[in-house]
Amino acid sequence: xxxxPPDSANPLISVHDYDFxxxxxxxxxxxxxxxxxxxxxxxxxxxxGSSGSDTLAxxxxxxxxxxxxxxxxxTTGHAMAVRACQAAGFQPRIRHQVNDFRTVLALAATGQxxxxxxxxxxxxxxxxxxxxxxxxxxxxxxxxxxxxxxHPAIAAFVAAARAAVSSMIGSGPxxxxxxxxxxxxxxxxxxxxxxxxxx
Numbered sequence: 001x002x003x004x005p006p007d008s009a010n011p012l013i014s015v016h017d018y019d020f021x022x023x024x025x026x027x028x029x030x031x032x033x034x035x036x037x038x039x040x041x042x043x044x045x046x047x048x049g050s051s052g053s054d055t056l057a058x059x060x061x062x063x064x065x066x067x068x069x070x071x072x073x074x075t076t077g078h079a080m081a082v083r084a085c086q087a088a089g090f091q092p093r094i095r096h097q098v099n100d101f102r103t104v105l106a107l108a109a110t111g112q113x114x115x116x117x118x119x120x121x122x123x124x125x126x127x128x129x130x131x132x133x134x135x136x137x138x139x140x141x142x143x144x145x146x147x148x149x150x151h152p153a154i155a156a157f158v159a160a161a162r163a164a165v166s167s168m169i170g171s172g173p174x175x176x177x178x179x180x181x182x183x184x185x186x187x188x189x190x191x192x193x194x195x196x197x198x199x
Contacts, residue, residue: 011145013143015141017076019080019136020083020084033139033140034162035120035165036139039080040116041059042117044109045130056088056135057089060085067093068094069096069098070116071099073097077116105126
């Protein structure tokens with residue numbers, strides 16, 4: 001169910017789904033895909049495990065006894081983290097629950113545990129973080145009321161969102177950062193404002 005802001009006749013939101021947490025079909029909502037990006041395991045060198053494999057079980061297995069940092073209960077990010085660890089053969093011992101990727105990175109950098117962040121969040125990782133690319137993905141979409149995609153405001157926002165995402169492609173740890181993750185929300189708002197048709 002989408003929120004209904006009182007001052008908006010055409011509400012839209014960004015939504016994310018992850019491997020291990022498939023989105024439930026909703027015939028009242030249309031979605032436009034924006035980005036699919038890999039997830040990264042974030043740790044500190046002091047608790048870094050060693051694995052020469054790229055399978056999920058062998059990448060996460062060395063952290064079975066480590067403390068974990070996840071999103072808060074009830075979120076898709078939390079469900080993804082728990083299910084990914086379970087798929088690797090263990091139940092995570094959760095020490096911290098936060099809904100901000102920069103905080104996850106900061107906690108991991110100081111040795112507070114292992115966690116997951118999407119590639120976009122890794123562009124400006126703090127010193128001390130160890131990043132390991134995982135065979136897991138996050139998909140980001142814009143969602144709005146079914147049939148609303150032709151409304152000029154929604155079409156303009158979708159175009160602006162796609163332009164913003166295009167400018168951020170290649171901002172992962174193996175690429176030259178195109179934009180800091182913390183700046184992406186402001187850039188999206190600015191590009192949306194530019195694309196918004198005048199009333």
